[in-house]
Amino acid sequence: MKRRILLSVPHMSGHEQRYIREAFDSNWLSTVGPHIDAFEREFAARLGRPSVALSSGTAAIHLGLRLLGVGPGDEVFCPTLTFVATANPIRYLGAEPVFLDSERETWNLDPSLLEAALDDRARRNRLPKAVIVVHLYGQCADMAPILAVCARYGVPVLEDAAEALGATYRGQPAGALGALAAVSFNGNKIITTSGGGMLVTADAVLADKARYWATQARRPALAYEHSELGHNYRMSNVLAAIGRGQLHVLGERVAARRAIAARYREALADLDGICFMPQAPHGLHTNWLSCCLIEPERFGMSRDRLIEVLAEAGIESRPVWKPMHCQELFGHVECWGGPVAEDLFRRGICLPSSSSLTIEDQAAVIGVIRLAAGAPLKDLMEAACPRGN
Numbered sequence: 001m002k003r004r005i006l007l008s009v010p011h012m013s014g015h016e017q018r019y020i021r022e023a024f025d026s027n028w029l030s031t032v033g034p035h036i037d038a039f040e041r042e043f044a045a046r047l048g049r050p051s052v053a054l055s056s057g058t059a060a061i062h063l064g065l066r067l068l069g070v071g072p073g074d075e076v077f078c079p080t081l082t083f084v085a086t087a088n089p090i091r092y093l094g095a096e097p098v099f100l101d102s103e104r105e106t107w108n109l110d111p112s113l114l115e116a117a118l119d120d121r122a123r124r125n126r127l128p129k130a131v132i133v134v135h136l137y138g139q140c141a142d143m144a145p146i147l148a149v150c151a152r153y154g155v156p157v158l159e160d161a162a163e164a165l166g167a168t169y170r171g172q173p174a175g176a177l178g179a180l181a182a183v184s185f186n187g188n189k190i191i192t193t194s195g196g197g198m199l200v201t202a203d204a205v206l207a208d209k210a211r212y213w214a215t216q217a218r219r220p221a222l223a224y225e226h227s228e229l230g231h232n233y234r235m236s237n238v239l240a241a242i243g244r245g246q247l248h249v250l251g252e253r254v255a256a257r258r259a260i261a262a263r264y265r266e267a268l269a270d271l272d273g274i275c276f277m278p279q280a281p282h283g284l285h286t287n288w289l290s291c292c293l294i295e296p297e298r299f300g301m302s303r304d305r306l307i308e309v310l311a312e313a314g315i316e317s318r319p320v321w322k323p324m325h326c327q328e329l330f331g332h333v334e335c336w337g338g339p340v341a342e343d344l345f346r347r348g349i350c351l352p353s354s355s356s357l358t359i360e361d362q363a364a365v366i367g368v369i370r371l372a373a374g375a376p377l378k379d380l381m382e383a384a385c386p387r388g389n
């Protein structure tokens, strides 16, 4: 079978096996064990905040919203341009999302639209219980104005940093900016535990509460005593072992993804009708996925046709997230704005971005895109590997 070049694949460091072996040798193979404690400690040291290892990023968002007191009848503000896992936990809790459009500068939540929506809700004495901010594709939202307006109205912010581990905003790490944050270790993320997540909070009491809920809210007693609803959301010791090995190389993985994005930009800079996701000056963009917009008339083909052409060459690419307000699931949900997210979805494409992507494979992707645009191939290796890289 012909080898395919995939969008974003796991990239082990070599440290993981040692930790996994330790887990097996000690028989700590369930959702308690020393690797879970160590992974939480090492992760917390990086972000400077207590962290709770969970079975997924979605579970982290769910527990985070629950910690913020979200319940039936509440509203939660949420960007419309995101993966569905940002919004689903709002509904798990019986609350309703209100979607907001993106700004062009970061593709993330538009701070001025957020202010208008909060002003409106304050006038009607119906403030949302929380605001979720997503750091899309490895780039932080413009947090300063977002946090300022949320603080003015006393509305807590939950960061969905699922895609942005390693990113920074004005020197602070993504995940340490809001009241709470969720990170994902899904197989396609910048580091992975195969599946898993982390809930991050400034408040150690909240972290303990999340751990308790994540273990079926079992009270510390001899018998199985329960007074609150719980979940089976804890990360296993084996997966925490993988996470520890991955955490060693987070910095290298960020550097590799940034280099890939820089090569795409350089090698495709002369093409008409293709422009890359902006890199806002406020922080470090990890370029978890390299994304760009296709202008069909100038590029020579539509975004969807380009995806097909890449697929025919054995290369996986994907459209930018389809906005939540365009999903059947959220058909009747209120949305503030929407045209920016719709435009980014209509024209946006995510290119292969694995940190293990070789120069040769990236050259192949670049070559197919150049051919699709009717541009000369030049020396592909030179195109994929500009001077200085």
Ligand SMILES: Cc1ncc(COP(=O)(O)O)c(C=O)c1O
Pocket: 056, 057, 058, 059, 082, 083, 085, 086, 134, 160, 162, 163, 183, 184, 185, 186, 195, 196, 197
């Ligand atoms: C923006 C965003 N939020 C949440 C999630 C959910 O994370 P998980 O797959 O670990 O549940 C993901 C990725 O999967 C994501 O991309």
